[in-house]
Amino acid sequence: MCRKFAELFSLLAAQEHANAQLLVFANKQDMPNAKSPAELTNILDLGSIKNREWFICGTNAHTGQGLYDGLMWVKKQMKA
Template identity: 45%
Template sequence: MDIKSIFVIALGLESWWPRKTYYHGTHAVIVVMDCTDRARITLIKDQLFRLLRHEDRQHFVILVFANKQDIKDAKTLAEITDALSLRCIKTHDWHIQACVHSPDTHCTMV
């Protein structure tokens, strides 16, 4: 798998969604989210499920990076799993991974 076959969901990319060819042949979707930004969780969920609805995107895996787990008010992995309705996704393999923001490494898995 090369880097072209990975699609990253990040806020600000929603204007690219109608461009069907942008993610044609995608093997993995990486969702990077700020677990302290409770207001945007619904937006991320909507974008993810919008992507899942298209029949030409049936064969990719989903990785959710739950960032900023080191911050006091961050949602837990269980809360994020529920908020994103990940357990409802039966057509794709998915995994949620905790990580913390580090000025030196930008993101460290925990």
């Protein structure tokens, strides 16, 4: 795992976050060099997270694209 993301996995391993889900907004999808959600899933090694629900969605904060999808995922998680 990349040292840059060690903090993310450290937070996820903390007991006080044992029941937390993870939402990742892959912002700036309108930029030509933006990493896709699939690429970021690999870079962040999200597939290795087996003990909680997680979701990644591409977003563009300027247009709002993808924000609704992320917030609806949170709503679904809160109902579960």
